Amino acid sequence: MTRKNQHSFEDYLNLQRVSPKTREAYLGAVSALSAFHKRPAAELTNDQIQDYLLFCIQEKKLAWASCNVLFCGLKKYYQGYLGRSEAEFSIPRRPRSRQLPRILSQQEVRAILNAHSNLKHRTLLHVVYGSGLRVSEVVKLRPEHIDSSRMMIRVEEAKGRKDRYTILPQTGLELLRQYWQAYRPGKWLFPGPDKSKHITISTAQRVYNQAAEKAGVTKGRGIHTLRHCFATHACDQGVEIFVIKKWLGHAKMETTSVYLHMSPEKVRCIKSPLDSLFEEVRP
Structure with a gap:
């Protein structure tokens, strides 16, 4: 992702009133995708995006929480910022693990x-x-x-x-x-x-x-x-x-x-x- 595009996406997130922590995570998700393919994120096809997501799930073995942040960030970039339709660009959210938290007496x-x-x-x-x-x-x-x-x-x-x-x-x-x-x-x-x-x-x-x-x-x-x-x-x-x-x-x-x-x-x-x-x- 070029610096110009990154700043524009960052401005978009600010207008959406995204929290600083979420903004940083979403920007990082798009930058990581761009670095993986060594091409600007805006030029990538849906298949290339899916390849990266599969790499994160199968090779990097990211936890469900990390995957969902990644999915949400890319969805916000492509569907929200770039305006791609859901039919053209589809990222399913990974199901959340149903592990219950440990409760103390x-x-x-x-x-x-x-x-x-x-x-x-x-x-x-x-x-x-x-x-x-x-x-x-x-x-x-x-x-x-x-x-x-x-x-x-x-x-x-x-x-x-x-x-x-x-x-x-x-x-x-x-x-x-x-x-x-x-x-x-x-x-x-x-x-x-x-x-x-x-x-x-x-x-x-x-x-x-x-x-x-x-x-x-x-x-x-x-x-x-x-x-x-x-x-x-x-x-x-x-x-x-x-x-x-x-x-x-x-x-x-x-x-x-x-x-x-x-x-x-x-x-x-x-x-x-x-x-x-x-x-x-x-x-």
Whole structure:
């Protein structure tokens, strides 16, 4: 892809209000395709594009998430930016793996949340679990996003560029007040070493990994585990699934409904038709 085309596609993505992370991924997908064929991406045929996708799936063995980002980026470039018709250019989205996330018990979560002696790190983990935030959301929180009068946290420009409100638990508010008294954060609720910038996602991940190691918890993969646990534990406690959907900021109920299948408390309350059948004939 030539620099001129790249800048034009980048401008197109900016006009589409694509997030910086997604924009970088889409530009990278088109550049990688162009480099593979050693030709400008705009000159490639559908067969050449399919050859590259097969190479990524069969030879590079990309994970489903990486493949879907690749597919979406190329689809945005060819169908959105270049205006090719779907009949002329077709990229099927690779089916998502149906592996369920590993869920921690409440005791394991408690051990992780209390593992750090550093108040800032402890507060960050409490907010992620207590409000079900993505790591990209918690690092960008500002003090004014904490609405203690309504017991809500405002999440601005979350995934899909959508704002939402999620729950602010009383325990989380009390810890936030302790943290505020000790640190007096300015622009960002969780600033980095440079106070004008927020803590990075990689730092937040490291905070979680250190806490999990101290707590002796090996299940789960990264800080996003706390968000999964928030949703599952809320489901265990009887919170309606549509409320959890709003708190998490999911676009589709299908995404949230996976937590119904992961809730052991819900499963314990369900009777098999076999039990009901024989209960009727028991003396």
